[in-house]
Amino acid sequence: MWRELLPVGRYDATGGYRRHAWTAADGECRAWFAEQARSRGLTYEVDRNGNQWAWLGDPAAGDAVVTGSHLDSVPDGGAYDGPLGVVASFAALDALARRGVRPDRPLAVVNFGDEEGARFGVACVGSRLMTGILEPGHARGLRDGDGVLLADAMERAGQDPSAIGRDDERLSRVGAFVELHVEQGRHLADTPYPVGVASAIWPHGRWRFDFRGEANHAGTTRLQDRRDPMLDYAATVLAARERARAAGALATFGKIRVEPNGTNAIASLVTAWLDSRAADSATLDALVEEISAAAGDAEITRESYTPVVDFDVPLRDRLARVLGGVPVLPTGAGHDAGILASAVPTAMLFVRNPTGVSHSPHEHAEEPDCLTGVAALADVLQDLLCAPPDAARSPR
Numbered sequence: 001m002w003r004e005l006l007p008v009g010r011y012d013a014t015g016g017y018r019r020h021a022w023t024a025a026d027g028e029c030r031a032w033f034a035e036q037a038r039s040r041g042l043t044y045e046v047d048r049n050g051n052q053w054a055w056l057g058d059p060a061a062g063d064a065v066v067t068g069s070h071l072d073s074v075p076d077g078g079a080y081d082g083p084l085g086v087v088a089s090f091a092a093l094d095a096l097a098r099r100g101v102r103p104d105r106p107l108a109v110v111n112f113g114d115e116e117g118a119r120f121g122v123a124c125v126g127s128r129l130m131t132g133i134l135e136p137g138h139a140r141g142l143r144d145g146d147g148v149l150l151a152d153a154m155e156r157a158g159q160d161p162s163a164i165g166r167d168d169e170r171l172s173r174v175g176a177f178v179e180l181h182v183e184q185g186r187h188l189a190d191t192p193y194p195v196g197v198a199s200a201i202w203p204h205g206r207w208r209f210d211f212r213g214e215a216n217h218a219g220t221t222r223l224q225d226r227r228d229p230m231l232d233y234a235a236t237v238l239a240a241r242e243r244a245r246a247a248g249a250l251a252t253f254g255k256i257r258v259e260p261n262g263t264n265a266i267a268s269l270v271t272a273w274l275d276s277r278a279a280d281s282a283t284l285d286a287l288v289e290e291i292s293a294a295a296g297d298a299e300i301t302r303e304s305y306t307p308v309v310d311f312d313v314p315l316r317d318r319l320a321r322v323l324g325g326v327p328v329l330p331t332g333a334g335h336d337a338g339i340l341a342s343a344v345p346t347a348m349l350f351v352r353n354p355t356g357v358s359h360s361p362h363e364h365a366e367e368p369d370c371l372t373g374v375a376a377l378a379d380v381l382q383d384l385l386c387a388p389p390d391a392a393r394s395p396r
Helices: 024-039 083-099 125-131 136-140 150-156 229-247 281-294 313-322 336-340 367-386
Strands: 043-046 052-056 064-069 107-111 174-182 195-201 204-212 250-259 269-277 299-306 328-331 346-351
Touching: 024 043, 024 052, 024 083, 024 107, 064 083, 064 367, 083 107, 083 174, 083 367, 125 136, 125 336, 136 150, 174 313, 174 336, 174 367, 195 313, 195 367, 204 229, 204 281, 229 250, 229 269, 229 281, 269 281, 313 346, 313 367, 328 346, 336 346, 346 367
Parallel strands: 064 107, 064 174, 174 346, 195 328
Antiparallel strands: 043 052, 052 107, 195 346, 204 269, 204 299, 250 269
16 A cells, blocks of 8 residues: 555655645545545545545444544655555554454544645645534635635535535544554654654644735845845744744744745745744744734734644543553644544554654654554554443543
């Protein structure tokens, strides 16, 4: 499975992946998922928000155990962020079959659409729509860098954008969701443990800053006569770094668009996107307020915000117990599991990343650790699927 996915959406110039939502590469990944479902005799569905489901057992029975992740990527991202969780889910299902496990509850593998938000600027679109966190009209109006509407991109890919929105019927089927993911940091790298359990996700969000100035000639306009928005942008970047360091938080300007974007022209508009994260909402709110103050007259728009997510404690503790006391650790990265936590009991497993690098072609996990992750996920699923009725419902 891993080898089949590796070439899809790979950009040879960087060695990274460009599997952006509702593009041809994303379509190839989705076709791969559908084939994995059909080859195992699973019931295959695509929900109203474009998320893919592969079911073992009756999808309508309720109290299902669901696992999976996503297949899309950030620009020039790595091979593991998302796909490891989907591949491991199918591999864990195969392991359960080899063990002769007969589940007492339905089991589903899911591929959530547009988790990274690389194309339309909002992360976890599929899971946000399903849980009602993202308003359908707002989602349909999102545009990519070429001005293409999300609604049009979905329609071209064969998905009906008029049907998107909160899906209570589907949410009611899910009794627990467990997502396996490569760790995006170095907590496990410095331990003997190849697998860990997530405790919480830091609150995080994205803000757009529009710095306006006046376009003019770079070679004839005196410095004192310029209205150069690049200066305000640069000062804001430096302020963000300093304020984040002082707060023990994170702030990153990683995306920028300049108009008219000429080497010999003073910019008229600099649009930059801030990603900021902190251990608690109060710290994050204060940090963004300080960065906004440093931005002067810039127009600031909050494009997305996810409050702190504490994973379901009984479910989290149960996973740690099944796996023999593995580390329990927080993360600053957002995930579909964090979005679903508002509606169903959720938990996460992390697979050790020896370098801690993620969202990069250098993202990596060793094969033995990945296989340990598959075995750990299979153990967890077996425990949830085959427990006595009262125990099976305890995560709620």
